[in-house]
Amino acid sequence: MGYCKDIQEPIGSEPLEKHELFDTIVSSFRQRLSSLPDKPTGKNSHYGMEDAANRAFSVFFTQTPSFLAYQRTMEGNKGKSNAQSLFGVHQIPGDNHIRDFWATVSPDHIFPVFEDILPVLEVQGQLVKFRSIVNSLLVALDGTEYLSSEKIHCPQCSTRTYKSGATHYFHxxxxxxxxxxxxxxxxxxxxxxxxxxxxxxxxDCETAAAKR
Structure with missing residues (x-):
């Protein structure tokens, strides 16, 4: 499903180079992450929450399932990785460390990142290419599940019951x-x-969530 939303054209700002725009977005991202309430403890204490979050974010940039494996391969082939230069990641946590870090962090702490980045794209004129002839933006909505289990569940889970009587939990x-x-x-x-x-x-359901 989708709908159109009007967002005014940006006024009076010099466009940034692509690398400067990327640096601005990452900087804003790190600034928000620095205020996360939960910090690593025990074996994870030598990793920072910012490094953990940027490592997770980098997966979408590099399009590789494991950023750590990608960086190790790059370092082996070229003698260095780009984790620090691109994302400011000093130590790269592994996949299990990332899961441990985020297990207790509410998504609400990350939502402001979306709100910070969109105005940057507006001001820099990056939304122009997405506008329709009536100056609106098309927003597509899609529902998906990202956790599924018949054993692991929490108060935030949705459920479906099979004919066999078994309960399926999902997010x-x-x-x-x-x-x-x-x-x-x-x-x-x-x-x-x-x-x-x-x-x-x-x-709760997709339709109700979309209306919110």
């Missing part, structure tokens, strides 16, 4: 992205999680 989310026909890139917006709502007896 769902509605993702919103700015898209445009002919553009191979998209711009992600703040997602809406499908979770039990206070004062509602009926289970």
């Amino acid at each position: 769902g989310v509605v993702t919103a992205v700015i898209v445009c026909p002919g553009q191979k890139h998209l711009i992600p917006l703040v997602p809406e999680f499908i979770v039990p709502q206070d004062g509602h007896d009926k289970q």
Whole structure:
């Protein structure tokens, strides 16, 4: 599904070079991450939350399932990696470390990152290529599940019951992205999680989450 949203044209700002725009976005990202409430402890204490978050973010940039493996391969082939130069990552946590770091961090702490980045793209004129002839932006919505189990569950889980009587637990989310026909890139917006709502007896769903 999708809808159009009007966002005014940016006024009066010199466009940044591509690498400067990227650095601005990463800098804003790191600034938000520095205020995360939960810090690594024990064996993970030598890793910073910023490094852990940027390592997770980098997966989308490099399009590789394991950033650590990618950086090790690059370092082996070229003698150095680009983790620090691109993302400011000083020590690269492994996949299990990343999961441990984020297990107790609420997504609400990360949402402001989306709100910070979009105005930067506006001011720098990056949204122009996404605009329609009536100066609107097309936002596509899609629901997906990102956790599924018949054993592991929490109060935020949605459920479905099979004919056998078994209960299936899952987490769902509605993702919103700015898209445009002919553009191979998209711009992600703040997602809406499908979770039990206070004062509602009926289970939450994609349609209700999209309306929020």
